[in-house]
Amino acid sequence: MNISKEQLDELNAVVTVDIAKEDYSDKVDKILSDYRKNANIPGFRKGHVPMGLVKKQYGKAVLVDEVNKLLQDALNKYLTEEKLDVLGNPLPKEQENFNWDTDNYSFEFELGLAPKFEVKLNGKKAITHYKIVANDEMIDNQIKTIQKQYGxxxxxxxxxxxxxxxxxxxxxxxxxxxxxxxxxxxxxxxxxxxxxxxxxxxxxxxxxxxxxxxxxxxxxxxxxxxxxxxxxxxxxxxxxxxxxxxxxLADLDQDLFDKLYGPGTIKTVTDLRNKIKEDAERQFEQQSEQQLLNDITENVLENTKFDLPIEFLQKWIRATGEQPLTEDEAKDEYEKSEKGLRYQLIEGKIINDNNLQVTFEELKDFAKELIKGQMAQFGQNSPEDKELEDIAARILSNQDEVKRISEQMMSKKLLTYFKENAKLKEKEVSFDEFIKEVYK
CATH class of the missing domain: 3.10.50.30 (Transcription elongation factor, GreA/GreB, C-terminal domain)
Known part of the structure; x- marks a missing residue:
């Protein structure tokens, strides 16, 4: 077997896999021999069917199946060993007059290669990092809502x-x-x-x-x-x-405070206002962080320029779509997905260059913290470590949960990286001002 690569340009290549008879013949002969031993064909005793008849009936199908297995294994191994960073999957080139009746075969595959680029994290302007505060008006409204609810x-x-x-x-x-x-x-x-x-x-x-x-x-x-x-x-x-x-309206007294937060936790209206402010700003922080991640993502996409093998990717979309697509439909699909693909490449490079990969131990610890937070909402503030371990193990046995938690962790890691390396400017705003600025 011989594999060679022709580099068409920086983003496109063709890999040729040559398979000779000696690469597959022993395997095909063994499978046909096993078929002969177990074949039930009228007119012949089991195990005494002539090999010529077995080859005539099964030979071509076995040959095609084994050559394809050999081809896929060889191609995957080659891409791994050569460390080729491909986009999508290799696409087999159409070969006119391909003949399975010969002994030796040659297959060609088109490759779309990932571009080489440097991530441009910072543009000319600093990115706004909003600090959303609960102002007096918001706290007053929340207190009035509470008084109505308990009135x-x-x-x-x-x-x-x-x-x-x-x-x-x-x-x-x-x-x-x-x-x-x-x-x-x-x-x-x-x-x-x-x-x-x-x-x-x-x-x-x-x-x-x-x-x-x-x-x-x-x-x-x-x-x-x-x-x-x-x-x-x-x-x-x-x-x-x-x-x-x-x-x-309910009176702002100790009875109301105890109903809201438990006995003795809040003792004065000032305590209540501070607690409402603290809880609100904790929730606002999540919105602020998500907005920062969105804004940095847009910024990085705008400033990090690189070419993609567009023609190959459109062809790949046509070949792998659930429904047959025309060239124009494949072009539309590519245009819809191009931005996501670009950020996927940028994110992957940031993760690899800065060793931000999520380890299993990190994933387990993160899952345990999420579990502790959920248990605290139901008054279980001091769960035993064994209980946390058991619940985390059950959660992490579910692949969908592993994917969901991994994505949360990676977003957190990326956000920390961006905060440490991007050019940011903090801006203090009320929630209404935040909504007005972000959503125009």
Whole structure:
């Protein structure tokens, strides 16, 4: 057997595998001999079928199967030994007039090679690393929400601002008939609000759906309609009042603090505000870190330039797709996936150049920390190490879980690397400012 490579350019090559009769003949003869011993062919005793008949019936299929096995093993071994970094898989070249009736065979494979490049982590501008803080307004709103949640409802005769009005929205044409409770602080516009203020049980209120609520999601909930219908809905609905309540806020006292966080954990309103701020900013940190990872990814893609074997990759997409694709369809698929492929190559180089690979021990320790965090949510703050080991072992026996946790770990490692090496500028913002800046 002989394998040779023709380098067409930096990104494309052709590998030729020459297979001679002596490479496969012994294996084929042995398999046919075994077939002869076990073949059941009418007119012949078992084990006495003429070899010529066995070769005629099975010879070609066995030959093709064994040559293909030999070919794949040899090609994979060659790519490994030569340390060829290929994209996709080798593609067999079409060979006209290929003849299985000869003794020696030659096969050609096209290769798309990964480009050589240097990662450009930093562009001209520093990347913003947002530090999202819980401001006083957010903390005030959270405290009010808590007070409402733990407060009590008091029935009223007449609706006033910020009351809760229960009733039924109806529109026969759109088949709307939904009993709900409306919080008047969510009604949009003075004109709409004035129709509800002063209402009594049994009153009928007619309003337009367009612009009724500040948030479309409130309209979806109030009318029980789907998301798509809510956006452009502009019809008149009839709301019949069935109940009016005001919400008496819970007192900010020790009883409430103990209900929220356990006995004695929080003792003053200042403690409560600090706890809310701490919890909120811990959640914000996850969003900030994810945004930083997204922004650095875009930055690296923009600044790291290299060529790809585009023609080969489009051909590979056509050859490996679940459904047959035209050239134009394969081109579209390539364009959709090109950005992801580029980042995959960049990420792989960063991982290899900086030894960021995830080891099994790291994976197990990371899984145990995740388990401890989940157990803490249910009040189990000091699990025994053996219990953690057993749960981690069960989780890591599931390949899907291993993949999911490995990806989490790798994202964490990459983020640490980026923080240490990228040009960053910290910017302190409120959550609303963060949303405004990031999502424009």
């Amino acid at each position: 009590k409802l008091i029935s009223k005769d007449t609706a006033e601002k910020d009351d809760l009005i229960a009733g039924t929205f109806v529109n026969e044409e759109k088949e709307i008939d939904n009993a709900t409770t409306v919080s008047l602080d969510k009604i949009k516009g003075k004109k709409n609000l004035d129709k509800f203020i002063g209402a009594k049980v049994g009153d009928v209120i007619k309003v337009k759906t367009k612009g009724l609520f500040s948030d479309d999601h409130d309209l979806i909930s109030a009318l029980k309609i789907n998301h798509d219908d809510a956006h452009d809905l502009n019809v008149e609905v009839v709301f019949t009042v069935s109940e009016i309540n005001t919400q008496e």
